[in-house]
Amino acid sequence: MKLLRHLDELARIIDTGGSHFQTRTLGEVACQGQRMPIQVVTLGNPDPLVPAVGFFGGFHGLELIGAEVVLAYLRNLATRLRWDTTLHRQLETVRLVFMPLVNPGGMLRGTRANPNGVDLMRNGPVESAERVPWLVGGQRISPNLPWYRGQPGRPMEAENQAVCAVVASELLGRRFSVAVDCHSGFGVNDRIWFPYAHTRRPIEHLAEMHALRDLLQETLCNYRYIFEPQSSQYLAHGDLWDHLYMGSQRDGHVFLPITLEMGSWTWVKKNPRQFFSLLGIFNPLIQHRQLRVLRRHLPLLEFIVRAACSHLAWLPSPAEREEHRQRALARWYPELPLDAWS
Numbered sequence: 001m002k003l004l005r006h007l008d009e010l011a012r013i014i015d016t017g018g019s020h021f022q023t024r025t026l027g028e029v030a031c032q033g034q035r036m037p038i039q040v041v042t043l044g045n046p047d048p049l050v051p052a053v054g055f056f057g058g059f060h061g062l063e064l065i066g067a068e069v070v071l072a073y074l075r076n077l078a079t080r081l082r083w084d085t086t087l088h089r090q091l092e093t094v095r096l097v098f099m100p101l102v103n104p105g106g107m108l109r110g111t112r113a114n115p116n117g118v119d120l121m122r123n124g125p126v127e128s129a130e131r132v133p134w135l136v137g138g139q140r141i142s143p144n145l146p147w148y149r150g151q152p153g154r155p156m157e158a159e160n161q162a163v164c165a166v167v168a169s170e171l172l173g174r175r176f177s178v179a180v181d182c183h184s185g186f187g188v189n190d191r192i193w194f195p196y197a198h199t200r201r202p203i204e205h206l207a208e209m210h211a212l213r214d215l216l217q218e219t220l221c222n223y224r225y226i227f228e229p230q231s232s233q234y235l236a237h238g239d240l241w242d243h244l245y246m247g248s249q250r251d252g253h254v255f256l257p258i259t260l261e262m263g264s265w266t267w268v269k270k271n272p273r274q275f276f277s278l279l280g281i282f283n284p285l286i287q288h289r290q291l292r293v294l295r296r297h298l299p300l301l302e303f304i305v306r307a308a309c310s311h312l313a314w315l316p317s318p319a320e321r322e323e324h325r326q327r328a329l330a331r332w333y334p335e336l337p338l339d340a341w342s
């Protein structure tokens with residue numbers, strides 16, 4: 001029977017982490033005669049007064065490298081916990097949450113969608129009032145076509161319900177939290193996207209997102225990430241992070257969901273034969289390139305954790321928010337009407 005090797009890898013990492021890791025199974029997905037768990041791994045300080053970072057991968061079953069980046073960082077933490085006293089002190093000040101295999105059924109089948117044919121990133125209860133590109137922006141015609149949203153009026157898919165439950169319980173109750181969702185398959189550049197996907201209007205925490213962008217540029221100056229709202233590329237219905245961000249608005253609370261969109265076309269350019277493989281379009285198939293991708297992006301995940309731990313040192317003060325907002329509007333929304341913020 002075909003098994004999902006990533007589940008075995010996650011089990012080994014959990015075993016390495018031992019008592020430092022808390023693991024929960026949030027549900028199961030039936031696929032090809034198997035029932036595969038949807039799992040979350042947490043570590044660090046559970047006190048709701050400390051910040052939290054959530055790492056998510058495998059929303060799209062074809063994009064294995066996204067799950068592998070999250071697994072690689074979790075493995076890094078598990079091995080360091082044996083000896084790294086600095087990491088132990090850091091974990092006293094932050095909560096870390098991992099869902100590396102959100103869509104195990106899609107990963108097993110080698111499809112973007114889950115076993116029901118639903119694209120999990122088009123399945124949220126968010127409808128765009130603006131013009132959305134046909135198909136890629138989400139469609140309800142058929143699960144046999146890509147970007148299927150699911151039937152109208154139906155609950156979200158079990159995988160998304162699990163993600164929403166984890167975000168609600170582990171991230172949204174805190175005064176500061178970040179979610180990092182790892183994907184691949186968009187162009188030649190590595191991009192970091194933030195909401196919104198359903199509208200070209202800016203988010204409420206635009207100033208905070210811009211401050212995080214500046215901090216990233218200063219800290220990882222040798223890494224060329226294009227940091228931008230997803231709406232600058234295309235609009236879509238049903239984006240799950242739009243849904244979760246819109247439900248996060250509380251006085252004094254800051255929730256910053258970002259998506260790492262790794263530029264997979266670079267791998268195809270270096271090895272054109274990958275174009276003839278469905279997995280090759282979205283993943284580096286040669287081992288040394290895969291290892292290079294993991295090494296490249298692990299500093300980003302570590303940066304996000306450190307930024308969360310030290311968020312009070314860089315979040316803009318009330319006096320600084322307007323400056324960051326104006327700079328962000330000039331950078332990301334140059335054609336937006338002046339009254340669009342209100």
